[in-house]
Amino acid sequence: MLRKAGLVMALVLVLTLALPTVAYGQGSGGPKEKWCSGVKIVFFPGGPAGGVFAVNVYNGALQAASDLGADVDYVWSDWDPQKMIQQFAEAMAMNPDGIAVMGHPGEDAFEPLVDEAEAKGIIVTSQNTTLPRIESRYAGSGFGYVGQELYATGYNLGNEIIRRAGLVSGDRAMVWGLLSQPTRGLRTQGVIDAFEEAGLTVDYLEIDTATNADPPAGIPSFVAYVSANPDVKAVVTDHGGLTATLQSYLEGAGKGPDDIYGAGFDLSPATVEAIRSGYTDLVIDQQQWLQGYLPILQICLTEKFGFSGLHIDTGGGFASADNIEMLAPLVEAVIR
Secondary structure (H helix, E strand, O other), rough: HHHHHHHHHHHHHHHHHHHHOOEOOOOOOEEEEOOOOEEEEOOOOOOOOOOOOOHHHHHHHOOOOHHHOEEEEEOOOOOEEEEEHHHHHHHOOOOOEEEEEEEOOOOHHHHHHHHHHHHHOOOOEEEOOOOOOHHHHHHHHHOEEEOOHHHHHHHHHHHHHHHHOOOOOOEEEEEEOOOOOOOOHHHHHHHHHHHHHHOOOEEEEEOOHHHOOOOOHHHHHHHHHHHOOOEEEEEOOOOOHHOOOOHHHHHHHOOOOOEEEEEEEEOHHHHHHHHHOOOOOOEEEEEOHHHHHHHHHHHHHHHHHHOOOOEEEEHHHEEOOOOOOHHHHHHHHHOO
């Protein structure tokens, strides 16, 4: 994980430092613009302003805009796929040079809009959730991807939970996810498949709209589930905000840190504390700051130099009690 992150950051630094600046003013001693100055971008951090996960993505995009000089507008969507589609249409009307989207609405919903944007000469790229059919069509025009490989990430987490928690055939596990979202749901499906292949009894709960936007709203649902299934041995929250709330869910259900193996996705300050206290045992770290920085860089590279789309997997590492103290300072700085 650290080696891959190091290579990506090295690429960012090389490109940021090595690409030319654009001089203006009188003589060689005049002020200089950053090399992506004048490029207008609309960027989707995904969730509510200041929300868990989305704030890391936003901070990455802010840093890229500062480093490169791009002019970026930020659009907050509360993780609502319908809102993302409406906002994309509104973003097109602004005639930016590029739009960086969260892929949660899926390809069928996005495809006609992306076709329209590309026909207008707007560069589109995606983060967090893949849109492979669209990416394949427009990669040459700068459509890239920064984020996890969804199904594989979920499947790998499921197998790692089985191994670390010592789960065996017949044990009960709950997966709280987003199967209703056609592409985003692949991560949830990966966890379920790994569990079912091991013979576990899997209970699936769909994250409702209220909990998706405001994770503490899900406490009554979680408490009701645990009350009805007291033999549950593992719980997976397939959502960064829900993972950050996992300790509150367990405490609400009257469970201690060693009663249920808790796992999920994405680091946050609350998740760091839950790992330290034992309420959360395993988290996939998909390095969401990069999902903000690199799409801005992608659009700048395409707009200024005609680079094609880059496909970058950020979701290969696990966080647990074994390495949380190394990661904690970065999480507190809202970088990881």
